[in-house]
Amino acid sequence: MLSRIIKELEGAGGAIDLNELSQRLDVQRSALDGMIETLVRKGRLRQVEAGEPPPMCASCAKRSACTLVSIGKAYEVVRQE
Amino acid sequence: MTYPRKGQPLVDYGREVETEIAKLYDLIEAETIRVDHYPPRWLAIKLLEEDADIRERVATARGGAKLLQAAEKSVAHLRSIYGEDADTIIADRRYGFITGLIKEVVERPAVTRRILSDRIDAVVTHRLLGIPIFVAVMWVMFKLVTDIAGPYMDWFDEVITGPFSHWTERFLNLVNSPDWLVALALDGIIAGVGGVMVFIPLLLFLYFFIALLEDSGYLARAAFVMDRVMHRLGLHGKSFIPMLIGFGCTVPAIYATRTLESRRDRLLTALLCPFMSCGARLPVYVLFAAALFATHQDIVLISMYLVGIAMAILTGIVFRYTLFRGKPTAPFVMELPPYRLPTLRGLATHMWERSSAFIRKAGVYIFAAAVVIWFLLNMPWGVDDQRDSWFGHAGSTIGHVFEPIGFGDWEASGALVTGFIAKEVVVSTMSEIYVGGAEDGEEEEFPSTPQEVGDIFEGGARAVRDSVKNIPALVPGAFETAPEEETELQSALKPVFSERAAVAFLIFVLLYVPCVAALAAFGQEFGWRWAGFAAVFYTTVAWVAAFVVYQGAGLLGLG
Numbered sequence: 349m350l351s352r353i354i355k356e357l358e359g360a361g362g363a364i365d366l367n368e369l370s371q372r373l374d375v376q377r378s379a380l381d382g383m384i385e386t387l388v389r390k391g392r393l394r395q396v397e398a399g400e401p402p403p404m405c406a407s408c409a410k411r412s413a414c415t416l417v418s419i420g421k422a423y424e425v426v427r428q429e
Numbered sequence: 430m431t432y433p434r435k436g437q438p439l440v441d442y443g444r445e446v447e448t449e450i451a452k453l454y455d456l457i458e459a460e461t462i463r464v465d466h467y468p469p470r471w472l473a474i475k476l477l478e479e480d481a482d483i484r485e486r487v488a489t490a491r492g493g494a495k496l497l498q499a500a501e502k503s504v505a506h507l508r509s510i511y512g513e514d515a516d517t518i519i520a521d522r523r524y525g526f527i528t529g530l531i532k533e534v535v536e537r538p539a540v541t542r543r544i545l546s547d548r549i550d551a552v553v554t555h556r557l558l559g560i561p562i563f564v565a566v567m568w569v570m571f572k573l574v575t576d577i578a579g580p581y582m583d584w585f586d587e588v589i590t591g592p593f594s595h596w597t598e599r600f601l602n603l604v605n606s607p608d609w610l611v612a613l614a615l616d617g618i619i620a621g622v623g624g625v626m627v628f629i630p631l632l633l634f635l636y637f638f639i640a641l642l643e644d645s646g647y648l649a650r651a652a653f654v655m656d657r658v659m660h661r662l663g664l665h666g667k668s669f670i671p672m673l674i675g676f677g678c679t680v681p682a683i684y685a686t687r688t689l690e691s692r693r694d695r696l697l698t699a700l701l702c703p704f705m706s707c708g709a710r711l712p713v714y715v716l717f718a719a720a721l722f723a724t725h726q727d728i729v730l731i732s733m734y735l736v737g738i739a740m741a742i743l744t745g746i747v748f749r750y751t752l753f754r755g756k757p758t759a760p761f762v763m764e765l766p767p768y769r770l771p772t773l774r775g776l777a778t779h780m781w782e783r784s785s786a787f788i789r790k791a792g793v794y795i796f797a798a799a800v801v802i803w804f805l806l807n808m809p810w811g812v813d814d815q816r817d818s819w820f821g822h823a824g825s826t827i828g829h830v831f832e833p834i835g836f837g838d839w840e841a842s843g844a845l846v847t848g849f850i851a852k853e854v855v856v857s858t859m860s861e862i863y864v865g866g867a868e869d870g871e872e873e874e875f876p877s878t879p880q881e882v883g884d885i886f887e888g889g890a891r892a893v894r895d896s897v898k899n900i901p902a903l904v905p906g907a908f909e910t911a912p913e914e915e916t917e918l919q920s921a922l923k924p925v926f927s928e929r930a931a932v933a934f935l936i937f938v939l940l941y942v943p944c945v946a947a948l949a950a951f952g953q954e955f956g957w958r959w960a961g962f963a964a965v966f967y968t969t970v971a972w973v974a975a976f977v978v979y980q981g982a983g984l985l986g987l988g
Binding site: 349351368369384390422423425 | 513517521550653656660760762
């Protein structure tokens, strides 16, 4: 199951939506969340952080609600060197 | 499914893992190693998973050291076979078992599972339909924005060129100001800053619709769709965030590349950001679209945005194979935010934040630029014809460069140069030249103040009525709308620009060197050599693109 997640991601050719992924694997979204968590713990996926906020955002009080800066949950495959 | 008989393991971990489990199991049995009351198979699996707590307990048990040693050997053996840790393989198998079990024993109603949000997403993020839908949404937005804002812009223009100018003039005369000060105020500041202020209604409505798309959750989907394109360019999935911000303003977009980890991704993304047509360029498009393409304004606007995106894609591909050869980017999975009904309060806040930033900019930079440009237009002091002013001379010299692309006159060339301060300044400079610099006829008799106050309100009411009437005009032929009134600047541009020269001019404005603030951001983030490269690169690209458009259209006999 876990290896299929990575395989689907590698084959997707671009970003993939978590809901779409759960449909492709025929797994419930809630179950998928657990699997992704395992993959993150194992270092196979990495949660993408919004990173250092751009300076103009520092003064913005609504940063947490900003759809541009905080992109919701996103993960990327960690490439083994 | 046959339930395991007593003693038979529930999950089969696969031949290799089971072999290692069996090895450890046998060792535990043979040495009678007891750790609390854990069953041997469970203990073996935990050791393969390298569970820290269990390892600690085993270490203190009798015979534990030997068991740990064997477990480490097994883990290393499995890693050499699978290339990953045993616990990943074990978790993988467990999830496989769970999924299989659920499929067999849980019945779910098949249809109702697909909630509305998923069904919408299936369409708007569709692999083939996603991008056409995005383009259609943008077209509807521009059509609505220009139709609704048009009457208000006319009203603003009337108020600024009419009552507001008159009152300023009367006040300055009242306090015995010298003539030059009156001219600076009217032909410099009011014509220049006012020429840009006219676009406030347009930007208000644009920001309203963008906030609507953003708050409803659609914008995130649009970004998601565009990300597939980004990925083909070898760009990181997160690159879409700066590029999306770039549609507002290039400066924050360049800073927003800080969210990317590798310098290569940051630089490549930042180099593409200026192609995303920022809000400052919009007044230039709208001015020319209204003056020369009155019936196809929306097409002109959306084309500019699409040309920008196309240039970004093209540049991305070229850079990927030249300057930025590198590894492909990592695949990416993300959670799309849920669709939400935007609140009026949220929309108003977004609209206000962005519009007030625009007004502040107009109040400071464009004001300063308007004053300086007015002086340049009137130097040497008291010059009769603006063509002979310092500005005029500089404009005609630079004009030679622009001759092959359709706008070699000093007015257009000079305006483009001033656009380096901020792209709206192209509009304010043109307004100063064409409107402020126009020979005033005889002293006209101003209407009385009460009448002008009445006119302002009447004009406002008419703007509201016309803009409401324009909404059904989105459906072709649903409503006959009165042709919009031309502003002074629009009618001044008509005889000066041919259609193909106007398109070439807009392409040039879209692509040429970003404003000084954007270049400064570039220099700060990536060093001044890259900023210099960017300035030369964009201007070259802009010139070549405008040349292709202007000469190409000429060869085809258009415009």
